Amino acid sequence: MTESAASPPPVSPLLENWRYFARSRGAVLGLTIFLAMVLMALLAPLIAPHEPNLQYRDALLTPPAWTEKGRATFLLGTDAVGRDILSRILHGARYSLGIGLVVVSIALTSGVVIGLAAGYVGGKLDALIMRLMDILLAFPSLLLALVLVAILGPGLFNAMLAIAVVLQPHFARLTRAAVLAEKNREYVVAARVAGAGHLRLMFRTILPNCLGPLIVQATLSFSHAILDAAALGFLGMGAQPPTPEWGAMLAEAREFITSAWWVVTMPGLAILITVISINLIGDGLRDTLDPKLKRS
Amino acid sequence: MSAPMSPPVLETRAVTRDYETGGFPRPRKTIRALKGVDLQVRRGRTLAVVGESGCGKSTLARIITLIDAPSSGEVLIDGQPVDLRAGLSREMRRKVRIVFQNPYGSLNPRQKIGDVLEEPLLLSTSLSAPERREKALAMLARVGLKPEHANRYPHMFSGGQRQRVAIARALMVNPDLLVLDEPVSALDLSVQAQILNLLQDLQEEFGLTYVFISHDLSVVRHVADEVMVMRLGEVVEYRSRDEIFAAPEHPYTRTLFAATPKIDLERIRARLAAKASRARGA
Amino acid sequence: MALLEIRNLSVSFETTAGRFFAVQGLDVSVDEGEVLAVVGESGSGKSVAMLAVMGLLPDTATVSADAMRFEGRDLLGMTPRQRRALSGRDMAMIFQEPVASLNPCFTVGFQIVETLKRHTKLSGSARRARALELLTAVGIPEPERRYASYPHQMSGGQCQRAMIAIAMACSPKLLIADEPTTALDVTIQKQILDLLLNLQTESGMALVLITHDMGVVAETADRVIVQYQGRKMEEADALTLFEAPRHPYTRALLSALPENAVGGRLPTVAVGDWGVRT
Numbered sequence: 001m002t003e004s005a006a007s008p009p010p011v012s013p014l015l016e017n018w019r020y021f022a023r024s025r026g027a028v029l030g031l032t033i034f035l036a037m038v039l040m041a042l043l044a045p046l047i048a049p050h051e052p053n054l055q056y057r058d059a060l061l062t063p064p065a066w067t068e069k070g071r072a073t074f075l076l077g078t079d080a081v082g083r084d085i086l087s088r089i090l091h092g093a094r095y096s097l098g099i100g101l102v103v104v105s106i107a108l109t110s111g112v113v114i115g116l117a118a119g120y121v122g123g124k125l126d127a128l129i130m131r132l133m134d135i136l137l138a139f140p141s142l143l144l145a146l147v148l149v150a151i152l153g154p155g156l157f158n159a160m161l162a163i164a165v166v167l168q169p170h171f172a173r174l175t176r177a178a179v180l181a182e183k184n185r186e187y188v189v190a191a192r193v194a195g196a197g198h199l200r201l202m203f204r205t206i207l208p209n210c211l212g213p214l215i216v217q218a219t220l221s222f223s224h225a226i227l228d229a230a231a232l233g234f235l236g237m238g239a240q241p242p243t244p245e246w247g248a249m250l251a252e253a254r255e256f257i258t259s260a261w262w263v264v265t266m267p268g269l270a271i272l273i274t275v276i277s278i279n280l281i282g283d284g285l286r287d288t289l290d291p292k293l294k295r296s
Numbered sequence: 297m298s299a300p301m302s303p304p305v306l307e308t309r310a311v312t313r314d315y316e317t318g319g320f321p322r323p324r325k326t327i328r329a330l331k332g333v334d335l336q337v338r339r340g341r342t343l344a345v346v347g348e349s350g351c352g353k354s355t356l357a358r359i360i361t362l363i364d365a366p367s368s369g370e371v372l373i374d375g376q377p378v379d380l381r382a383g384l385s386r387e388m389r390r391k392v393r394i395v396f397q398n399p400y401g402s403l404n405p406r407q408k409i410g411d412v413l414e415e416p417l418l419l420s421t422s423l424s425a426p427e428r429r430e431k432a433l434a435m436l437a438r439v440g441l442k443p444e445h446a447n448r449y450p451h452m453f454s455g456g457q458r459q460r461v462a463i464a465r466a467l468m469v470n471p472d473l474l475v476l477d478e479p480v481s482a483l484d485l486s487v488q489a490q491i492l493n494l495l496q497d498l499q500e501e502f503g504l505t506y507v508f509i510s511h512d513l514s515v516v517r518h519v520a521d522e523v524m525v526m527r528l529g530e531v532v533e534y535r536s537r538d539e540i541f542a543a544p545e546h547p548y549t550r551t552l553f554a555a556t557p558k559i560d561l562e563r564i565r566a567r568l569a570a571k572a573s574r575a576r577g578a
Numbered sequence: 579m580a581l582l583e584i585r586n587l588s589v590s591f592e593t594t595a596g597r598f599f600a601v602q603g604l605d606v607s608v609d610e611g612e613v614l615a616v617v618g619e620s621g622s623g624k625s626v627a628m629l630a631v632m633g634l635l636p637d638t639a640t641v642s643a644d645a646m647r648f649e650g651r652d653l654l655g656m657t658p659r660q661r662r663a664l665s666g667r668d669m670a671m672i673f674q675e676p677v678a679s680l681n682p683c684f685t686v687g688f689q690i691v692e693t694l695k696r697h698t699k700l701s702g703s704a705r706r707a708r709a710l711e712l713l714t715a716v717g718i719p720e721p722e723r724r725y726a727s728y729p730h731q732m733s734g735g736q737c738q739r740a741m742i743a744i745a746m747a748c749s750p751k752l753l754i755a756d757e758p759t760t761a762l763d764v765t766i767q768k769q770i771l772d773l774l775l776n777l778q779t780e781s782g783m784a785l786v787l788i789t790h791d792m793g794v795v796a797e798t799a800d801r802v803i804v805q806y807q808g809r810k811m812e813e814a815d816a817l818t819l820f821e822a823p824r825h826p827y828t829r830a831l832l833s834a835l836p837e838n839a840v841g842g843r844l845p846t847v848a849v850g851d852w853g854v855r856t
Binding site (some may be wrong): 348349484485486488489490492493496511512513514515517518519551552554555556557558559560561563564565567568571574575 | 611619620763764765766767768771779790791792793794796797800815816817820821830831832834835836837843844845846847
Binding site (some may be wrong): 185186187189190191192193194195196200205208209 | 361362363386389390392393394396398401402403404405406407415416419420462465
């Protein structure tokens with residue numbers, strides 16, 4: 001049994017994970033839609049047929065192009081002040097995806113640092129941090145975000161900050177649990193014996209082994225952030241008019257729910273499709289990164 | 297190999313270790329996992345620590361590897377007392393390394409083998425990156441692995457290969473003392489033989505001192521110069537290998553020896569004969 | 579007639595790299611009252627063959643054999659229901675991890691009674707009495723108290739004794755022990771092996787002992803099968819195997835034992851096909 005005989009061909013973990021990911025059709029579909037969304041957001045100024053805030057006074061509440069009274073230039077119709085809904089949705093994608101990105105980055109970074117500190121140091125610091133997180137988690141998330149926005153003042157950036165604070169405890173708890181599981185493993189002890197300091201142990205040795213569940217949580221939080229931002233926008237506490245943020249668009253369209261369905265439906269559909277695609281990606285990633293589901 | 301007057305590479309004096317358990321709402325209890333261990337290992341020698349689960353051998357391993365501090369007593373490396381609470385010098389850290397039992401748990405799954413080997417150099421020397429890589433590749437070859445293995449991740453290796461990597465990592469900074477915590481227990485018989493041979497070769501080549509922790513008496517008999525038998529945190533017998541295997545003194549040592557399965561043709565013959573006669577009688 | 583007879587057993591698994599044969603062309607026969615040891619290193623398929631006998635392999639496994647008979651009855655042709663009725667009553671199996679093999683949610687007594695309920699017509703009080711009798715028979719001190727204990731309240735050795743009690747509940751004709759002492763300390767290992775051999779002698783059941791430890795084989799087996807990469811390398815009675823091993827693989831394995839070379843280097847077992855053709 002010379003062991004060199006049976007060493008498998010080197011496959012980078014990234015490629016290996018991609019193979020598992022690609023096996024799930026839903027995840028690949030989600031990824032395709034999401035990438036299309038990102039592309040749309042990036043190219044919005046080029047592909048949008050109209051200026052998002054330009055009001056066509058002669059075309060208030062025009063229905064979508066395929067209906068009887070529709071006009072070909074306004075593919076998805078116009079809103080109450082005559083703005084082209086398609087153009088607003090395309091530009092809105094920039095806001096919504098940006099919100100998701102910024103919120104998740106803030107929540108992930110702060111949550112990971114807090115959770116890492118709690119799990120690694122342990123003892124009183126751990127107890128203190130985790131009770132704080134429990135308190136944050138005890139509030140209904142939207143209510144807490146509302147309170148924070150009320151304190152900070154309405155606006156898109158404050159809304160993002162508030163949502164990040166609300167989502168952050170999930171990351172902290174997840175990180176702490178993973179760190180507790182990893183920190184007494186022998187490879188960590190081995191790194192200690194090799195002379196690694198606390199920071200190196202925390203960020204270089206332990207953290208990379210905790211990333212799996214965090215990546216999954218991050219994708220799922222992405223859709224949470226978009227939804228919460230939309231909700232805050234809907235309540236008038238998020239993006240302020242005339243910003244074409246999807247939630248704010250919904251809020252403005254509230255009074256036309258019965259008379260002009262498309263004004264409400266189109267941004268709603270945009271949110272729905274984006275969130276579903278991200279959740280599909282999240283599910284796929286969870287399956288990919290969970291070693292228990294992998295065959296040996 | 298060693299000058300007669302040089303101090304032992306490792307010495308412990310009355311080392312104890314307590315653990316606290318319980319606590320609110322039950323009263324706290326202190327459990328003494330080590331009850332005063334004295335030992336000495338000279339350069340180039342192998343001390344085997346034998347015992348069953350709960351005897352304190354792993355606790356002892358963590359203390360002599362300078363991971364945990366003893367509750368009382370002293371640990372001396374090369375004659376110098378070590379005080380973990382006061383911090384550890386790089387030089388002291390360099391001298392003692394450990395190889396764990398489970399080669400699946402002791403390597404960081406997200407670290408390439410090359411990086412595993414370079415980490416100790418990065419942390420305790422000021423070598424440049426190409427120098428580190430060169431040393432890592434040389435050590436990889438020394439433990440019987442190939443240079444291209446440096447770019448692979450631990451999960452691509454068999455148990456025996458991972459144990460080779462763990463040994464290579466331990467040797468990167470030329471330690472004096474290697475603590476081997478059940479290094480072959482998780483391996484197949486054929487791989488076990490290869491790893492034991494490798495350890496013996498390396499010991500001769502680098503003048504290494506081993507503390508070999510094991511529950512397997514046949515392995516201990518093969519590798520040890522001195523044997524220390526532990527039970528419930530106490531040393532029950534501590535003598536040279538030949539003495540202890542020729543005439544175990546302590547009743548517990550004798551129980552341990554008697555319980556170890558042996559391949560003895562006479563015993564097999566007697567056992568089979570007894571069975572055959574029972575079958576005839578029935 | 580042999581108690582258990584297997585001819586040309588193959589077990590394969592479907593993997594991404596193609597079909598993998600864990601066991602190939604294996605013949606095994608076990609007689610009543612016999613202790614058979616199956617020895618091999620990891621990957622030798624020593625457990626897989628016996629799991630196939632017990633019908634415990636996952637659905638991904640493909641089992642084929644020219645014959646697989648227990649007391650003359652064809653195991654492969656049985657309905658799953660007949661198979662379940664047989665295992666646990668006439669055939670029983672114990673595993674390496676005693677603590678993990680017991681259900682942590684139920685008391686030891688309950689788990690023995692459960693087996694009795696499934697396979698016998700004893701009344702409630704008779705079942706309890708039989709369970710206590712079994713606990714005494716496997717050498718668990720204070721059986722009354724242990725009857726109401728949960729697995730986590732007992733040591734590994736005691737859990738293995740409890741597992742043996744469950745396996746022995748219906749006086750099986752065949753007991754398969756898969757590395758029963760590997761997770762235990764040597765002194766406990768000795769006790770468990772002695773217990774298994776005593777129970778075997780008293781009840782006259784057949785015992786199949788799967789192990790990687792040549793010492794354990796020497797202390798227990800009447801007959802030995804040596805396996806390597808899913809194939810049988812050698813089959814011999816225990817004395818012959820250790821006195822005059824015929825197969826080169828067996829010889830290499832025995833010479834790699836540390837106890838056979840005090841000091842010096844150990845001969846290593848080269849990787850080879852050892853006559854294995856795949």
